[in-house]
Amino acid sequence: MPLVRIDIRRNPDPSHVRKLGAVVYEALKATIGVPDRDNFQILNEHDEQHFVYDPAYLGIERTDGMVFIQITISEGRTVEQKKLLYQRIAEGLHAEAGVRPEDVFINLLEVKKENWSFGNGQAQYVT
Incomplete structure (x- = not known):
């Protein structure tokens, strides 16, 4: 059910952004119960x-290694689940x-x- 968008500055390693995607997907499965193949x-x-x-909003020092991650999910997760998801992704x-947590x-x-x-053309989640 999640739709994940990851945006980075161009990286010389063509596999880098796919590696980021794999980490995010594993974190989604581990923290908010996203199933396999989703x-x-x-x-x-x-x-x-x-x-x-x-580069310094909210006192966080950022670099060109920034990773923007936008995740669209169905509503219903607790604040604690969301915090755990953020932490798991950053770690x-x-x-x-090798992405700095600040980025x-x-x-x-x-x-x-x-x-x-x-x-x-169907709304699969509507019963």
Whole structure:
């Protein structure tokens, strides 16, 4: 059910952004119960002109290694589940891809289940 969008500044390693996606998917499965095979991601790389961030907003020192992650999910998770998800993503990206935790920016969008269609013009989650 999640739709994940990951945006980074262009990386010389073509497999880098897919590695980030794998970490995020594993964190979703471990923390909020996303099932196997429920992996839908949009992975984008940008040049410096199309990748903008404040290097010190809220006192967090950011670098060009920034990773923007936007996750759209069905509503219903607790605040504790969300906090655990954020932590697991930041720790996983650091351990698996060398991303500084300060460079992990996550935006979670919650929608009602009726707002999903996974194909065939049907609302699969509407009963």
